[in-house]
Structures are given as structure tokens and as C-alpha cells.
Amino acid sequence: MLYEGEAKAITPGQLLDQRIVDGYVVNNAYTTTLVRGVTEHAARIDAVLADYSQAWQLSRMPAVDRNLLRLGAYEVLYVDDVPDGVAISEAVDAATELSTDESPAFLNGVLSAISRDKSAILAV
Secondary structure (H helix, E strand, O other): OOOHHOOOOOHHHHHHHHHHEEEEEEHHHHHHHHHHHHHHHHHHHHHHHHHHHHOHHHHHHHHHHHHHHHHHHHHHOOOOOOOOOHHHHHHHHHHHOOOOOOOOHHHHHHHHHHHOOOOHHHHH
């Protein structure tokens, strides 16, 4: 939904709301939590990603990578019951399956740095 929302130029939350109105059943409540969470914290997540992706502007990243980073960053920063290592591993695994050969290492580096600095990031 993150990727599709971006492709359609609407927020993932708006896409989720439209799907619900259209009768689409979200079988996993955690999916709703993730979509709403990324939408709610989008500006902060993108600012953090812009800081931590150093050589890459968000707009120049492959859309899949950008949205996997958003999802991973949300889980690392705002979801206490998912260990950071699990959130990072899931994002890296998805990148391995869905993106370029370089993407898994890139996502791992960015999300690991965010995890390392989480306390300082959240203190701002």
C-alpha cells in the first residue's frame, strides 16, 4: 500500500481508507497499524531517512527501496514490540526479493544506523 499510494499520489492512509470503503478486507490488523503509522509519521520518517541515506536523495531512490525504508524506519522508531533486528531483517529480505542487488545492503546500513541512534532521533 505504501508503494501503490505513492504511485497514485495519495497517502497510504487514504488508499487504505478507500480500500475499506470499496469492501477490501484487511486480513491482518498489523497491516492497518503499519499503514496508519507510516502515514502519521511520514514527515519525520522522511526527514530521518534523508539524514541517514547520505549519498541518496529519497526522490532518487527506487520506489520500492524508499517505501521499504519508510516501513522499516517506522517499525524501528515507533513499534516497541518488534525488535529492531527483526524489522531490519524483514526490510532487507523484502529488498532481496523485490529490488536491486545493491538494495539489501543499502537498506541494512541505513536502518541499522537509525536503530543505533534511535534514542537521539526520538529525543528531537
